[in-house]
Structure formats: C-alpha cells, structure tokens
Amino acid sequence: MYRKTLFLLTILVSLPSFAQSVKIPPYLKKGDTIGILATARKVDMAPLQAGIKLMESWGLHVVIGKTIGLDNDQLAGADWQRATDLQQMMDNPAIKAIWCAKGGYGTVRLIERLDFTKFKKKPKWFVGFSDATVLHSHINNLDIATLHGMVAITVGRATPEAIESFRKALFGEKLSYSLPAHKFNKPGKVTGELVGGNLSVLYSIIGSPSEADYKGKIIFIEDLDEYLYHIDRMMMNLKRNDYFKNVKGIIIGGMTKMRDNDIPWGHDALEIIQDITKEYDIPICFNFPAGHIQDNRALVFGSQVTMDVTATGTKITFD
Structure with a gap:
C-alpha cells in the first residue's frame, strides 16, 4: 500500500501544473x-x-x-x-x-x-x-x-x-473579430487567456497587489493623450519587467491623440511599440478596434481567445 501511494504521489508531482480556471460570471438575461x-x-x-x-x-x-x-x-x-x-x-x-x-x-x-x-x-x-x-x-x-x-x-x-x-x-453570445492586415503585424497563431487594458494604468500598478500575472497569456494594450516619449518609457518598463518575454501574444488597440515635444520624438506610438516588441517571436496584432475610439469593441478579459495573425489579416475568436 505504501509503495502504491508513493507511486501515485510521484506521478502527481511530475505532472505539469495548470493555471486555475477563471470564473466566468453569469451572463445577463432580460429582466436582470x-x-x-x-x-x-x-x-x-x-x-x-x-x-x-x-x-x-x-x-x-x-x-x-x-x-x-x-x-x-x-x-x-x-x-x-x-x-x-x-x-x-x-x-x-x-x-x-x-x-x-x-x-x-x-x-x-x-x-x-x-x-x-x-x-x-x-x-x-x-x-x-x-x-x-x-x-x-x-x-x-x-x-x-x-x-x-x-x-x-x-x-x-x-x-x-x-x-x-x-x-x-x-x-454571452459568440464574439469574434476579423481585422485587415497591418504592416507591423507579426504572424502566428496562439490560444491563451486575454488580459491587459490601458497602458498607463498597467504601468502604474506594476509591483502592486493589483498587478496581474501575464505569463503565458495574451496581453491587450491601448492608451490616450500621452506624450510619445511616455509611450516609449512605459513600453520599456513593461519590457524590462518581462511582460513581452513571457506572453503568448500582443494585441495593440487604439493609440489615440498622442502628443509630442517641441523637439519631436521622431516616431509615432505604433512605431515605438513595434520597435520595442519586434524581437519577440510571438504573434502581434496592431490597430485592434478597442480603446479611446468610437469603435470600441468589447473584450472579455480572463476568457480564452485564439489570435491568428497572417499576411492577409487577423482573426481573434473568443472560445
């Protein structure tokens, strides 16, 4: 009996660990x-x-x-x-x-x-x-x-x-998005949990109890009304904290109404992001319609999504 128990424990310990399943709140219905x-x-x-x-x-x-x-x-x-x-x-x-x-x-x-x-x-x-x-x-x-x-x-x-x-x-109806190609996109297909939000806020909560774990996930970012060098600084901070090294994919939403100094930074927001993320061998989708724009599409954070980035476009499907 002891040997059998030890054998079972050895198998359990050797199995890969899986992330705890995310709770999906009850979807709404009429009358709620x-x-x-x-x-x-x-x-x-x-x-x-x-x-x-x-x-x-x-x-x-x-x-x-x-x-x-x-x-x-x-x-x-x-x-x-x-x-x-x-x-x-x-x-x-x-x-x-x-x-x-x-x-x-x-x-x-x-x-x-x-x-x-x-x-x-x-x-x-x-x-x-x-x-x-x-x-x-x-x-x-x-x-x-x-x-x-x-x-x-x-x-x-x-x-x-x-x-x-x-x-x-x-x-709770099926969500999927088909997007045109973007010159900065990086091809690839992955499935993972979607997380993220506003870049400035994500930057501001690094190291706090509110910072989520991005390892093995797909991260979405967007922002509004920031100086271009601020975008570079925040992206460099996320990079140095291994956000992009550890994620499965990146989705870039609206980078809206950015500002510049009297001496120009020399690159727009998307060029800054592309330059900082280009070294990573993961799919990256630019210009997703979400953020501080009129076409602010819904994203379910915590859900599993499949992002498929190709030369002809991107498809993002919520499982």
Whole structure:
C-alpha cells in the first residue's frame, strides 16, 4: 500500500501544473439589473441617458449609483464615497453587472478600501475601460473574468459595431473579430487567456497587489493623450519587467491623440511599440478596434481567445 501511494504521489508531482480556471460570471438575461456608478471622474445624469436607454432597450433594469452627481474637484465624491458605492453594488445579489459611467483618473485611490470576499464567491460582471483597468487587473488576479468595453457616457457616440459587440459580450453570445492586415503585424497563431487594458494604468500598478500575472497569456494594450516619449518609457518598463518575454501574444488597440515635444520624438506610438516588441517571436496584432475610439469593441478579459495573425489579416475568436 505504501509503495502504491508513493507511486501515485510521484506521478502527481511530475505532472505539469495548470493555471486555475477563471470564473466566468453569469451572463445577463432580460429582466436582470445593471448598476451604473462612477469610480473616478465626476459625472451627472445627463450624459448617461443614452446608456440607460440602451440597457432598457435590451430588457435590463438600471440602478444608478450614489456617486452619480457627486462633486469632489475632479472626482465623483471622496474616495470613501466611491468605494462605498462600488462595495454596495459588488455585495448586492440583485445587481448582475457593474458598469462604469466614466473614466478619467481615481479608481486606484479606492481599490484598497474594497472587500472582495462576497464578490469572489458570487462574481458578477465588472464593465468599463481606461482608468477601470485597475479593477480589471485586480479582479483578473482573482481568476474572475471582466468585460473591457464602453463606459456609459460613450454610448451616444459609439459605432453600431461597438454596441453590438457589447451586447454580445454581456449576454454571452459568440464574439469574434476579423481585422485587415497591418504592416507591423507579426504572424502566428496562439490560444491563451486575454488580459491587459490601458497602458498607463498597467504601468502604474506594476509591483502592486493589483498587478496581474501575464505569463503565458495574451496581453491587450491601448492608451490616450500621452506624450510619445511616455509611450516609449512605459513600453520599456513593461519590457524590462518581462511582460513581452513571457506572453503568448500582443494585441495593440487604439493609440489615440498622442502628443509630442517641441523637439519631436521622431516616431509615432505604433512605431515605438513595434520597435520595442519586434524581437519577440510571438504573434502581434496592431490597430485592434478597442480603446479611446468610437469603435470600441468589447473584450472579455480572463476568457480564452485564439489570435491568428497572417499576411492577409487577423482573426481573434473568443472560445
């Protein structure tokens, strides 16, 4: 009996370790409730109307958070007010998804005030992009999927394609994207867990408890309104922290409204990224339609995706 037990233990120890499976929150259905709140910059009700009407047209009930309309300089209330609003929605079993009203800056200021105990037991969809990357990363680190997509104030100017991808993601319909070729793309086909978000935010949380593990995964990045040398600095930081050495693939979203100094940097954002990532033997897709653009397509972080980059184009399929 001892020899048999020892033999079994030896087999188990020699088996390769597999990552813990990611929890996919229940997809929404008609009659469910979605909560809208502000985790960062202040916002009132007026710019939310298009988003509210869209949710209601899909058969969802909408709950408005207490942070909507609060004014604390740039922020939607004090840190404790924004954290309390989010905590209450996280713990409320009637709310099936939490949707950020707006981005900006400030979500990182409330993250350490949150208790994810109930959320981990009964996860629900967290939805947003840009500054919401802090919560995407923190929640993905708990092995729970999140939805990178429009914030509520952007619905009125979003493309029909972005809106439809958002609906499919919320309701659990199949997502796939076919994209034209880009001169900087690197060919290859891989399958892996999708993670990432806003480059500036990912850069800012390196070394913190909210930094996710990117090893063996596919990373998505996008950004807005940064100096070009900032893009170079942040990309170099991710490189030196072995982000690109350890990932299976890279997806580059919108690099929007970049700025330059009086003495030009000499390369645009995509050229900077291409130069820093070209040494890696992994598929890389440029100009994916997601980020600070009207055509902000939905991405399910934490889900398994297959990216197939060829000379004629790229296909990204969510498994």
